[in-house]
Amino acid sequence: HTLKMRLDRFHNSWVGSRQSVRQWLALFSNYYNRLRPHQSLDNRTPADEVLN
Template identity: 75%
Template sequence: GLRGRLDYTERNLIEKWFHTLKQRIDRFHTSWVGSRPSVQQWLEQFVHYYNHQRPHQSLDNRTPVEEELN
């Protein structure tokens, strides 16, 4: 927020997300042979998977979408 305080819980979750994204991009980068539009499609699929299908340990094995609905 604007109060200048850092919420480490949120920061840690964001760092975990970036770590997961970086791992996937590293794997993706070493094997990709597709076009630029296909990269956009892959990223959209990853975001959907990450938010709707992949359970997160920090969310008691719920997805971010399930957590948002609570």
């Protein structure tokens, strides 16, 4: 749900280049998968879950 909501906001307001889109997506992907804990994973990150 969080990813869809953020992508909708991003799509409706972005005025940058394709390269800046790629950079934003890479940063968001890193944050979402490696830094942000998820309640459904007992407050672990998806990266932590895959590594275990």
